[in-house]
Amino acid sequence: MKIINLDHISSKPLLSEAKKAMIAAIEKDYHNPSSQHKSGEEAAEVLDNARESVAQLINCATPKEIVFTSGGTESVNHAIKGVAMANAEKGKHIVTSNIEHNAVIRSLRRLKTAGFKVTSLSVDAGGRVNPQEVADAITDETVLVSIMHSNNETGTIQPIEDIAKIAREKKVIFHTDAVDSVGVVPIDVQALGVDLLSFASNTFYGPTGVGGLYIRRGTRVFPLLDGGIQENNKRAGTENLIGIIGMGKAAELAERDLKPRLNHLKNLKSKLLAELPNYIDEYILNTHPEFSLPNLVSLSIKYIEGESVMLMLDDDDIAVSTRSACATGSLRASHVLLSLGLSHADAQGTLVISFGIDTTEEDILAFLSSLKSVVTTLRDISPLYSKARLT
Amino acid sequence: MKIINLDHISSKPLLSEAKKAMIAAIEKDYHNPSSQHKSGEEAAEVLDNARESVAQLINCATPKEIVFTSGGTESVNHAIKGVAMANAEKGKHIVTSNIEHNAVIRSLRRLKTAGFKVTSLSVDAGGRVNPQEVADAITDETVLVSIMHSNNETGTIQPIEDIAKIAREKKVIFHTDAVDSVGVVPIDVQALGVDLLSFASNTFYGPTGVGGLYIRRGTRVFPLLDGGIQENNKRAGTENLIGIIGMGKAAELAERDLKPRLNHLKNLKSKLLAELPNYIDEYILNTHPEFSLPNLVSLSIKYIEGESVMLMLDDDDIAVSTRSACATGSLRASHVLLSLGLSHADAQGTLVISFGIDTTEEDILAFLSSLKSVVTTLRDISPLYSKARLT
Numbered sequence: 001m002k003i004i005n006l007d008h009i010s011s012k013p014l015l016s017e018a019k020k021a022m023i024a025a026i027e028k029d030y031h032n033p034s035s036q037h038k039s040g041e042e043a044a045e046v047l048d049n050a051r052e053s054v055a056q057l058i059n060c061a062t063p064k065e066i067v068f069t070s071g072g073t074e075s076v077n078h079a080i081k082g083v084a085m086a087n088a089e090k091g092k093h094i095v096t097s098n099i100e101h102n103a104v105i106r107s108l109r110r111l112k113t114a115g116f117k118v119t120s121l122s123v124d125a126g127g128r129v130n131p132q133e134v135a136d137a138i139t140d141e142t143v144l145v146s147i148m149h150s151n152n153e154t155g156t157i158q159p160i161e162d163i164a165k166i167a168r169e170k171k172v173i174f175h176t177d178a179v180d181s182v183g184v185v186p187i188d189v190q191a192l193g194v195d196l197l198s199f200a201s202n203t204f205y206g207p208t209g210v211g212g213l214y215i216r217r218g219t220r221v222f223p224l225l226d227g228g229i230q231e232n233n234k235r236a237g238t239e240n241l242i243g244i245i246g247m248g249k250a251a252e253l254a255e256r257d258l259k260p261r262l263n264h265l266k267n268l269k270s271k272l273l274a275e276l277p278n279y280i281d282e283y284i285l286n287t288h289p290e291f292s293l294p295n296l297v298s299l300s301i302k303y304i305e306g307e308s309v310m311l312m313l314d315d316d317d318i319a320v321s322t323r324s325a326c327a328t329g330s331l332r333a334s335h336v337l338l339s340l341g342l343s344h345a346d347a348q349g350t351l352v353i354s355f356g357i358d359t360t361e362e363d364i365l366a367f368l369s370s371l372k373s374v375v376t377t378l379r380d381i382s383p384l385y386s387k388a389r390l391t
Numbered sequence: 392m393k394i395i396n397l398d399h400i401s402s403k404p405l406l407s408e409a410k411k412a413m414i415a416a417i418e419k420d421y422h423n424p425s426s427q428h429k430s431g432e433e434a435a436e437v438l439d440n441a442r443e444s445v446a447q448l449i450n451c452a453t454p455k456e457i458v459f460t461s462g463g464t465e466s467v468n469h470a471i472k473g474v475a476m477a478n479a480e481k482g483k484h485i486v487t488s489n490i491e492h493n494a495v496i497r498s499l500r501r502l503k504t505a506g507f508k509v510t511s512l513s514v515d516a517g518g519r520v521n522p523q524e525v526a527d528a529i530t531d532e533t534v535l536v537s538i539m540h541s542n543n544e545t546g547t548i549q550p551i552e553d554i555a556k557i558a559r560e561k562k563v564i565f566h567t568d569a570v571d572s573v574g575v576v577p578i579d580v581q582a583l584g585v586d587l588l589s590f591a592s593n594t595f596y597g598p599t600g601v602g603g604l605y606i607r608r609g610t611r612v613f614p615l616l617d618g619g620i621q622e623n624n625k626r627a628g629t630e631n632l633i634g635i636i637g638m639g640k641a642a643e644l645a646e647r648d649l650k651p652r653l654n655h656l657k658n659l660k661s662k663l664l665a666e667l668p669n670y671i672d673e674y675i676l677n678t679h680p681e682f683s684l685p686n687l688v689s690l691s692i693k694y695i696e697g698e699s700v701m702l703m704l705d706d707d708d709i710a711v712s713t714r715s716a717c718a719t720g721s722l723r724a725s726h727v728l729l730s731l732g733l734s735h736a737d738a739q740g741t742l743v744i745s746f747g748i749d750t751t752e753e754d755i756l757a758f759l760s761s762l763k764s765v766v767t768t769l770r771d772i773s774p775l776y777s778k779a780r781l782t
Contacts, residue, residue, distance in 0.1 A: 005422075103617065209629060313428075
């Protein structure tokens with residue numbers, strides 16, 4: 001059964017080169033990189049190589065600025081809680097936005113129980129934070145600004161460089177959650193001017209459950225995992241070497257192939273947006289026309305439920321999503337879409353279509369054709385739609 | 392180059408069945424278990440199966456009591472910080488022992504910066520905590536007792552059942568770091584009566600960078616990783632499915648083969664201890680004669696440095712260690728050995744020999760023969776040894 005995966009944001013296929021590297025690592029069965037004798041040296045070297053590939057992908061000043069983690073969520077928790085706790089003597093105020101991922105929102109909520117105050121900025125109708133509002137929100141007590149690079153539900157990209165500049169001028173540490181950006185769009189931590197940046201391996205077709213945190217040299221941050229001296233004393237625990245090897249290989253190829261991949265994704269997105277009006281009507285595009293990821297389109301289809309569309313497409317072997325996979329099980333409308341000013345009804349009609357290097361134009365056309373028939377069927381039984389027709 | 396691995400405590404080989412399961416998982420390339428459509432269902436099922444195998448290995452009341460983590464260190468950090476922060480309103484006092492792993496020690500040190508007080512109990516000459524001292528140390532402010540199940544440097548096993556009984560009577564949450572025990576000796580969380588128990592996959596020949604935390608139903612503990620709703624809302628982040636599959640398979644075999652493995656290890660240990668006096672003299676055994684792991688022997692060889700012995704054995708392609716791999720890079724004498732009452736000089740002469748299901752009697756004999764010549768060489772140039780001969 002071939003499934004058309006248009007839910008890349010929840011999971012991307014493993015690159016065949018990453019698969020090969022991981023299988024070779026399993027067969028090789030490395031020793032612990034921290035062990036004292038020569039069996040560990042080879043493992044330590046492999047770990048260094050992966051760190052270098054990842055550091056190059058985001059242009060670190062040195063590979064030592066990379067800490068390997070168990071994924072984007074750990075990176076975000078490490079950055080936010082680690083900076084907050086390490087700098088609490090200076091103050092207990094944090095600035096963020098209303099459209100962050102749950103990893104950010106809930107890390108901040110946890111800090112509130114430890115006495116931290118959080119200013120959460122609203123976004124404009126396009127889903128973007130106004131850098132001036134960040135500047136205005138910073139006080140003498142502010143120890144951290146955390147604004148995501150791109151949004152996982154709408155694909156909208158934030159003015160990170162401008163915000164980083166403001167944070168730097170005001171001597172406040174700046175973290176960006178770039179989990180959906182690294183390996184998809186060019187990311188240069190030095191050009192962006194951020195202090196911390198979270199990313200995940202699966203975004204660039206590496207394995208799940210592995211990620212990293214960029215920590216600019218000299219940034220004051222506590223470890224989230226205390227214990228051994230691994231990761232230059234920044235993250236304790238014996239490494240997931242097999243996963244890290246897969247991520248290293250995926251990072252190497254993401255850097256090498258960034259341009260052709262970008263072109264491919266941009267073409268698919270243009271095709272989808274151009275063809276959409278030929279298949280359905282009365283929908284809202286939640287994706288910023290200029291500042292957005294090339295691999296994601298969010299649309300709210302009026303008068304029907306996204307959940308029903310998703311399930312009917314699933315019957316046609318087409319996978320899309322209605323929200324972040326991390327929020328599955330929650331019945332509430334997405335906080336991201338409500339922040340854009342969407343009504344509850346329109347937010348409930350939302351579909352997120354995300355694609356990747358393995359997606360073809362035929363996949364997009366097959367989706368559109370299924371979508372047309374699903375929307376027609378659902379609107380035929382929609383009281384909202386009948387009502388709208390009568391007025 | 393065949394290396395005789397007598398440093399199983401720092402890394403064990405992957406079981407061939409675990410390798411096969413992981414390679415199959417890589418080739419299969421599962422979708423995200425949390426995704427909304429049917430692609431995710433198969434992955435969710437595989438995740439459930441692994442959870443069941445692990446739950447059975449330690450006899451949980453329900454598989455939901457298992458939280459998958461990125462390894463023993465994360466489990467320990469989650470347990471200690473999570474219980475402390477979730478129960479801080481009751482009090483800010485924690486009881487532990489002097490011989491815990493760095494993951495415990497440093498998690499507690501981190502909590503001290505948040506106002507927690509820690510009572511750290513000494514051990515007797517055999518390396519064991521006296522349960523009565525735990526009872527005496529508990530106050531109205533105590534929210535957590537954390538005592539390890541077995542020590543990673545000496546192999547000594549603590550009276551966990553007795554301590555758990557005391558904690559339960561005094562209504563204090565009890566965590567045990569069983570990272571070096573689960574899958575090696577029988578562990579039954581219900582019989583032990585613990586509230587939380589940390590373990591790691593590699594201890595039972597699964598992959599590194601994966602582990603778990605047993606949380607008894609109803610135990611009040613905050614997540615360490617906040618974000619999505621994975622792991623029954625107890626640990627956010629997309630799962631390391633490949634690693635978890637490897638751990639699940641390894642757990643299944645650890646349960647099936649526990650007895651024959653135990654017999655094999657006990658035989659090796661008896662052989663080593665019986666033969667040792669035929670090869671070297673003047674050493675101290677740091678391993679408890681009755682309560683200790685079957686796969687580890689710690690000995691302090693007088694007048695010489697363990698570090699030098701380890702390096703010379705490494706030249707003979709025999710891997711042993713002088714301390715926890717997590718403490719490599721530290722030059723200080725082991726806090727565990729000093730707690731047993733060893734002098735600094737004797738502590739520096741310590742070797743940890745740890746073996747596993749792949750170790751043979753020939754390996755043990757090859758080690759002993761190399762050890763004899765290394766010890767002779769080193770003592771010939773040891774001023775301490777010459778001095779001791781003269782007196």
